[in-house]
Every structure is written in structure tokens, then in C-alpha cells.
Amino acid sequence: MKSAGFTTRWLPILLLVPQLSIIAIFFYWPALYAMQSSFYLQDPFGFGSTFVGLENYSSLLSSSEYMKVTRFTVVFTALVTFFSLALALLLAVKADNVLRGAKTYRTLLMWVYAVAPPVAGFIGVMMFNQSWGPLTELARSIGWDFKLGVNFNDTASAMILVSVWKQVPVNFIFFLSGLQSIPKSVREAALIDNRSSFGRFWDVTFPLLAPTGFFLLIINITYSLFDTFGVIDTMVKGEPGNNPMTLVYKVYVDGFRGNDLGGSSAQSVILMVLVLALTIFQFRLVERRIHYT
């Protein structure tokens, strides 16, 4: 077999340079800079600074507040990811069965995809407005005195609801195309073996959807950890107070609002390590159990 290749050595390098330089400038350089500043406490204007070694890290790890934010982030990520995937899968399976008016349903279900996170957050703030929000009224009608921005759990619920609402359409699109790529012959064969549609789903459809599901799992965890920033920022109205926040939002609060560059750099390095560990875990452990066709 003839191997295809480049005749000159510099051409492939040249072709890679734009991509590599973008990664270097926008990822490696800031990441290294963050690591460096995490060992210092520095005046925001850049006049004074003191090398403090690992103090920024140790004060974070010994802070009960930081641990609270970490715990909330884990719960928030788990719930947002689970509900976004589960609801999207349910909707996709149902939409897949619809024949008449299928396009209209699908368009309506995908619509929310176009809403930017801060806009979604703003819609949430209006829906949960303390005096006239329709969802606040709904909660009151079932005896739940819902108070956005006052009660920690209420605010957390609203954040999760809005984040899920915002993410379901993306997952829906992927699940639907995943379902539609399952060969008809396989489904028909399954129909003969098992009459229960529920059983068929778990035995045949779900495993065949696993590659899509795994991909979406990673995308959704990343979304919950990072992209919900806009939702959180608008829902707490820029004033964290006693409201819940995620680790990423805390980096912003301490670094960009509070001008503590060293402390927030240390937080972002911790986040970087967490994401790295999560990615390795996902690819090593989860992906082994998934069979791509």
C-alpha cells in the first residue's frame, strides 16, 4: 500500500502553525501566566507583589466557604447534566415516533437553542420576579413561598431550571439524529424479539445511542461547569450575596470584582486540574464500555 504523505517537511508544519499559534496564545500562555500568578499576591495595578508560595492554594483548601461552593458546583453539575440529558432523550424518542407535523415539533423543540445564556437568565429573573413572576405565582399556588435571590434553595432551583431549559434543545438535536441513524432493519428485528417498547428501548436503542450519549455527557458537564456563567450572573444580578454560585463564577467574583489576582488564579488552576482529571476519567473508564459501530 502506498502511503500518502507530504513531499517536503516544512509544509505540514506551516499548515499547523495557525492552529498551534492560536492554541499557544489563547490557551497555553494564559494558563502558564495563571500558574505563575497563583504563587503571588499582587497589587492589581501591578506595582507591588509578594511571593507567597502555596499560600493561595492552602487558604482556599482550608476555607469552608470554598468547599461549600465546590459542593454546590458538584450538585449543580450533576443535576443540570442529568435533567438536560434525560428530558432531551425523552423528547427525542417521542419526536422520533411522530410522523405528521414532525418538522414543526422539532423546530419548536430546538428553538431555545438560539437563546444566549444571559438572555435565558434574564427570562428566568422575570419568570421568578418576587412580586409578579408567573412561576413565582405558580409556586405560591402550591404553597411554596418562592423567593429568588433571598432563599438559597429557591435561587438554586431557578438556576438549575433555567440551565436545563437552555441545554435541552442541543441534546435533543443530537439524540434525534442519533436515533435516526439506527438502521431500520435493527429496529424491525428487535420488534420481533420483544413486544414491549420499553424493553426494546433499553436493550437495543439505548446501547446504540451510547456513543452519542457519551459525547453529550462530556458536552453537558462542560456546559454546567462553565457555560452556565451567564445564567448565574444574570440571576444573582451581579450581587452574589448569600446566593449559590459555581466555582467558575467564584473565579470571576474574586478576580474581576474583588481584584484578588493571586487568589483567583489559584482557583482557576484548581479548576484546570479538575477538568483535566475529569477528562482522563471519562476517556479511560467510561469510553471503554462504549462500542462505536
Add this chain to the structure above:
Amino acid sequence: MKNFKLGVSVAALVMAANAAFAETEITWWHAMGGALGETVNEIAEKFNASQDDYTITPVFKGTYEETLTAGIAAFRAGEQPNVMQVFDAGAATVIGAKGATVPVQDLLSDNGIDFNIEDYIAGVRYFYADSDGKMIGMPFNSSTPIMYYNMDALAAAGVEPPKTWEEFQSTTAPALKEAGYIPLSQSHLPWIFTENFHSRHNLPFATNNNGYDGTDTQILVNNDAIKAHFTAVSEWKENGMFEWYGTGWGDNQTPFEEGKVAIWLGSSGSFGGLSKKDLPFEFSATLLPYWESVTTEPTQTFIGGASLFAMAGKSAEENKATAEFFRFLTSPEIQYFWHAETGYVPITNAAYDLAKSDGHYDRAPAAEVGIQQLSLPGGDNTKGYRMGFYVQIRDVMNREYGRILTGETSVEDAFATIEKEANELLARFAKTQG
């Protein structure tokens, strides 16, 4: 095509005009949105129209925090504006960074403009000054927390605005509650119920002369007087005599505007906005109440709001323009204009006199409350406070106060946490200055 030609000729004209006058252009980054931003733009236009040598361009940069962060980032990139507005909680950051700004007192005297700190009203003189009393930032939108009240509500309940918290607790609040109102709300717990709680009662807020004399400062917030205050506040909330609508400013102001809340503690700078709104009731304002059990001689409060800093690293020509702008800004006419439009206090005695002689306070007595409160007798602890990482310290206070008011923590634990975390932040800030 016609339009294009017209555009070119207009552009050429503008360029010719600029070349002819060779105006010095300076920029002003501020955090005044909405109606306040329009007034800022008007001041800039007035300055530009008043002379031909300088042009100032105001740029709205978002919230106070966002403006400060944008200014810091710009300074590090060498792209700082000439004038930057920095709020009270950011003062330690910007004043601590010696070399980031030109002290306003030096800027004015270097450019041949008379400066006498006695020309400024007592309450604003030293908040943005260094420990020697040299003014570093020019007080701009100076406000102080005052008590607004719904006159119809108080009349319906048959009570007068309370002078002390004891009176509020025993007389005013029960009557207002009886009349169907939520008696009290407030918009900023760290500012109104903490910082100004200390100045109103002349209590020390931090060691080192409230932080002015050094960076090895410890906060003194964990004291019995303020703990008693917050214990009372959470009891009022339990009894329906106080309501808290979250950390956001507007969420607590709206119920007052809707006529549900009878008394609202807000900024003297809110006066302009409230007067322009068509509220369904008559309102007025008076001094912030105090606890008679803590002091019988209540003192003045701190100024809040923000001041203008002249950023370093600019040419002498541009600094001259900045100095001329400050001269213009502090002139009695402009101060009176700003005061009347917004409700922020006039910062000079001359401007205050002008407002009085013009009959401004006969027309709107409530507009004078802020300046009256700032002109009350002072004490050792009423000059101001200077603490680094104060934005984060306020975040800690807001968090713990929210937890007190939602029953997640006790007053005792909350103040212990605030003291511990604030002192850690202060120690960390001290290291950034090394």
C-alpha cells in the same frame, strides 16, 4: 454617491476644525447608567462648550466594580483613561497603588489652580484622602444613606418619622404594620447597617485609625452594638416589621415605590430618581435613625458613592486639561446643577450656599437631608475607612447577612465569620502592597 461625497466633505471639515483648534482630548470612564449617565454627559457637554482648549469624552463602563476592573486592565496595558470614577469600596485599591494616580491636590496646584480643603463640606474632605489628609481623589457623586418615608403611610398610621431605632421599634413599626404596611426595607446592608452604623454611632470600624494609618489593619465589626442591631433587625423581620428582598439594590427599593413598604433606607443620591418617578404617594426624607442605647450624641455618616481619580502616565498637557475639568466640576454652578438633578450632595460650601440662596431646599426640603447628615458633628471614627479587598469584604458581609435573615446562621456566628474572613482578606491585601 451624493451621500458619500457629503460624508467626505463633512469629515474633511471636522478634521480641519480639529487641526485649527488643536484641542486636547481627555477621556472619563464612569459607572453612571440611566438618568445619571445623561447628567454626566450634560456636564461633559457644558465643559466642552465652556472653552475651546479641551474636550472631555465620558464613557460608561458598567457597574462600579466593572469600571474599576476595566480601569485596572487598561492601566496595565498603558491605555488608561485620564479620569476614572472609583467607588468607596475600591478606594483602598486605587489609593494603595501609589503611582497609579496623580493626587488631585497635587494635580490642581501643579496646574495653578487654587486648592483649599476647607472649601469642601466637612463630610467629604477626608474620605478619599491619605493619612496626612492630602486629597487623592476628587469626591464626585457623594451620597450618604438617609431614611425615605411614605408620608401618606405615616399619616395613615398616625406616626412621625422615627428619630431613633427604639422609637421605630416601639411606636412607628407597630403602627405602620397595623395600618397594613411593611414598615421598613433597606437597600445595602454593608453600607447602611454596617459602615454607616459605625459612623452614626461614632464607633471604631477598624484598627489603625479605621485603616488610614497602615495596611496591617484589623476589622472591628464583631462588636456588641452592631450584633444587637442585627439581632433586632432579624426580630423585626420575624414580626413583620422589616422585610429583606435580597442583596440587589433595586429589589428592596421597588416595594417602597409600589407603596407596600412605608420606610426605605437608601442613598441621598436616590432622591433625583425618586422625584422624577410618578410615585402614587408623597414622600420625604430625614436623618438615619440611631440607637439611643448606644449613643445619645449621634454623629455624621460617611460619604458613599464615588470619586474621580486622575490616572498617572499622561502628558502634562492632558493633565492640565484634567485639572481644568476638575476646576469646572467643582464650580458652584456645576455642583448645584449636579446636586439638583441627581440628589447627590454638593461637595463645596459655595455650592451648598448657592443651593440655599436659590431656594432649592424650600422647594424640596428632602434634598437637603444628605448634606445635613454629612454636616452633623463628627467624631474620631467618622472620617471614613480604608480597607483593602473591601469589595470582597462586602461580599462576605452580604453573604452572612443574607444567611442571618434567612435563618441559616445566627448573628453571633455570622459576625465571627465576617471578622475572621475580613481579617484574612486584609492580611492578604497587605501582602499585595509589599
